Amino acid sequence: MTDISPTKLTKRSVDAAQPTANRYVVWDSELKGFGLRVEPSGSKSYLVRYRAGQGGRAAAKRFLSIGRHGTLTPDEARRKAKEVLGAAARGEDPADDRARFRAAPTVAEIAKAFLTEHLKTKRKPSTLANYRRAFDLHILPSLGRKKGEEVTRADVARLHHEMQSRPAMANYASAVLSSMYTWAAKRHFVPEEFNPATKVGKYREKQRERFLTAEELGRLGQAIRKAETEGVTWEPRATKKAKHAPRPENRRVTINAHTAAALRLLLFTGARLREILHLRWEHFDVGRGLLLLPDSKTGKKTIVLGAAALQVLASVPPIGAFVIAGEGAGTAGEKPRSDLKRPWELVATEAGLVGVRLHDLRHSFASVGAGSGLGLPIIGKLLGHSQAATTHRYAHLDSDPLRRAADEISERIVHAMGGSGPATP
Known part of the structure; x- marks a missing residue:
């Protein structure tokens, strides 16, 4: 990968960068470490170069892609690059963080482990079946592909809202998700005490009562x-x-x-x-x-x-x-x-x-x-x-029992009023 002379990365300069037989990088002249990578195919993407750890010449040089041109504007890419360089300056390694995030389990993967490792051994088969149904029909179609630690309270609230026509099932799905996250935090699938399903308001459930006459x-x-x-x-x-x-x-x-x-x-x-x-x-x-x-x-x-x-x-x-x-x-x-x-x-x-x-x-x-x-x-x-x-x-x-109690109380009151029959004003 070859480099060319630094230039300020603007929409005009990025559009002007033409593909060659080899990949090359145009480095930004204003923000050191921020660059544009141009592929022989014509594809263009923004990247950041930094030194991991405590920095200095002895530190390893790392490259991190931050997005394609078109999806990001040069100014948006520059802001992201500043965030990465700032994290590196604090001793963090953004590339390792990204790799860890990519390796982090999805909601579907956590759910599978939750069902097989926890519920299957500690809950009744009927409970396991109900949990599995809640995952398969409601939770996984909406959140299954997301990383477990990527799910927000807004995501859970949105799922809950989409199920408002079935309030009891909406509340149950939210409770199932909360139970899964409590377990996942203990198993270090997600950060400690991370649970986006908490504090999501419940719908009022109408208790169904049907008695045969x-x-x-x-x-x-x-x-x-x-x-x-x-x-x-x-x-x-x-x-x-x-x-x-x-x-x-x-x-x-x-x-x-x-x-x-x-x-x-x-x-x-x-x-x-x-x-x-x-x-x-x-x-x-x-x-x-x-x-x-x-x-x-x-x-x-x-x-x-x-x-x-x-x-x-x-x-x-x-x-x-x-x-x-x-x-x-x-x-x-x-x-x-x-x-x-x-x-x-x-x-x-x-x-x-x-x-x-x-x-x-x-x-x-x-x-x-x-x-x-x-x-x-x-x-x-x-x-x-x-x-x-x-x-x-x-x-x-x-x-x-209530009627007997009411009769007894009223009789005592009538007696206290000096009468033996129904009380009259």
Whole structure:
């Protein structure tokens, strides 16, 4: 690489620099160490020459490219060159800093390590699946290619804002990202205490409450009985072509005894879906009428069974390790059933339950208990809540204790006023 006589680098002088058979550099006459590199192809880029470390003749001479001409103007390139030369004068090595930054992991690389090295060994499979879904669907498409330490709070806030139509998921994605950065800082993937996901305001989440009424529970019971006996009809989805769909008279589907039992156990126990689908016969204490779950969302859990649930369990034919027969039931490779989406859709449609989720059966169990005045602590124990605040969402349904309290207080006030009947002004 040859040099030519220094000249002030301006737009005119840079445009006038013509390519030759060999690469050459035009050094700026005003800022020592700032230059323009001209390639034989005609490509032009700005560079800085400096001595690393403490400077002086003994220090190594380093070259650092700062950008192409066209992307940068000569004045913009000169300002960048001053920053590099200033850093070198302070004993820093900008070239090493750039190399370190290039070697720094991206958000996608940090996420992969976070999932495999941390979550896979320390969290439940369901938690791992939820985190992975948040990364794959939301975080990585937006931030995956950025260097981990390059992400700003503004980037996270922008992602959060783009998901405003789904506030709960937006808040969850932000929390997942924050958790990843806390771990990454401990592993030195990013600078210590660096976490751009902190202090990003959360959206207010509307807690979804859907409780089945007594009339809806009646329709649901009829629909389950019909589905396991004569069968229920189904209609092709409007989004799919129905050209080869069976005739209406042939669109009748039945559910087996295990599927019906799963739906009834969800209703009669208030258990979570996975707690029922992953339930093994060995977890069932027949003598005491208990389900002794070794693991659940809140850890080890005991479910007290009522008479209806016990009757369901007594009617289920045991054909494998799992109460609700799954894939390969009764074989060495047996797996629990993965979901109840299709049968629930059939039964809910037959019962006319629009927008009701399987998890709403758990809410309905709690709502019946609260409406019967059983008290929130008892309901919390039945549901396996680890915190009383979780059960408090059903407090507005527990009206009987409040009404009794209001009656007692008003009676005392009436008595104090010297009357025995309703107080009058």
